[in-house]
Amino acid sequence: MENNNVDFTAIWQQQKVVQPNINELQNKLNRFKRNNLKKLILSNILLIATIGFVIFIWYKYQPQYLTTKIGIILVVLAMATFLLVYNKQFSNLNKIDDTQTISDYLKSLTELKTKQKYIQTTMLSLYFIMLSSGICLYMYEYTSMMTIFWAIFAYGITLTWIGFNWFYIRPKTIKKQQAKLDELISNFEAVNNQLNRK
Amino acid sequence: MEFDEVYKSYWQKIFRLCMGYVNDFELAQDIAQETFIIIWQQLPKFRNESNIGTWIFRIASNNCLRQIEKEKRIIKTDLPINLREERQESIDPKIQLLYKFISELPETDRLIISLELEEVKQAEIANIIGISEVNVRVKIHRIKEKLMQKFKENGE
Numbered sequence: 001m002e003n004n005n006v007d008f009t010a011i012w013q014q015q016k017v018v019q020p021n022i023n024e025l026q027n028k029l030n031r032f033k034r035n036n037l038k039k040l041i042l043s044n045i046l047l048i049a050t051i052g053f054v055i056f057i058w059y060k061y062q063p064q065y066l067t068t069k070i071g072i073i074l075v076v077l078a079m080a081t082f083l084l085v086y087n088k089q090f091s092n093l094n095k096i097d098d099t100q101t102i103s104d105y106l107k108s109l110t111e112l113k114t115k116q117k118y119i120q121t122t123m124l125s126l127y128f129i130m131l132s133s134g135i136c137l138y139m140y141e142y143t144s145m146m147t148i149f150w151a152i153f154a155y156g157i158t159l160t161w162i163g164f165n166w167f168y169i170r171p172k173t174i175k176k177q178q179a180k181l182d183e184l185i186s187n188f189e190a191v192n193n194q195l196n197r198k
Numbered sequence: 199m200e201f202d203e204v205y206k207s208y209w210q211k212i213f214r215l216c217m218g219y220v221n222d223f224e225l226a227q228d229i230a231q232e233t234f235i236i237i238w239q240q241l242p243k244f245r246n247e248s249n250i251g252t253w254i255f256r257i258a259s260n261n262c263l264r265q266i267e268k269e270k271r272i273i274k275t276d277l278p279i280n281l282r283e284e285r286q287e288s289i290d291p292k293i294q295l296l297y298k299f300i301s302e303l304p305e306t307d308r309l310i311i312s313l314e315l316e317e318v319k320q321a322e323i324a325n326i327i328g329i330s331e332v333n334v335r336v337k338i339h340r341i342k343e344k345l346m347q348k349f350k351e352n353g354e
Binding site: 009105 | 202205206209210213214217218223226227230231234235236238239240253256257259260261263264266267290292293296297304305306307309311312315316317325326327328329342345346349
């Protein structure tokens, strides 16, 4: 056995690579920071624009009913929640301690993905509920000015669309998201099990 | 400890760890760079309560594991062209084989053997991975046997 012993350490350490200049690392870091900032600014601009648009409607059309106002607020809240969750996904929600042991890191990764799974599902449902009820309330003032036939027609179409989203699009999206996260979770768990194997 | 110093003394080691993990020269460079960006960001938070080497190798190993999440994504390198031209692919087939064999091991075994070949003490390895020293010793022994086997099958 000793005769065909290969000196792995010596071979291993022969692998060399040019060390990139430290400035280059700095550039990469700056680029990375800039990209994150850009993402944050972009989603916040969207948020502010949405709110601006709603305020514009509020002033322009001067809704009389309380239901309309509540409806508008619900729709904005829905969008705001969505954007806030989206923003958070890029910042502290994704943070886990990089300096813990590998075994703990794998556990944290699994926990993180499980948490993401829960948040995604809950938030998506909450988003749909707020948006749908907001739209229905908002419509009330305008449909009440229509004839019964057209009012029912308008609500019928809206509710069909909402139903389609709730019963078809939402479960489909959730399933897709879950499948991706479940796969990651099982991968992390499998890797962690390598450590426990005797 | 200054970042420059860390960067100088650990770049090759971290690169080799990544190379053993993925066996892809450019990807390994990318992951190594990413690791140093994390080290840069975290260094002010480093308290001397643990060995700096342990601390750095933990970050690097964890960052390698994070690749599980990214594996399906196409990773674009943004290294400048001049650097890519002078890259030194190892010509010695033995080196290539060793890295290839290591990258075929289960994920955590890749990290453990890389640390061992980097001559990190086994107590430190235990501390990086989060398993007992006895367990580390057993695992290293098995991994080396496996590698030896692979070299033999390959007629080396």
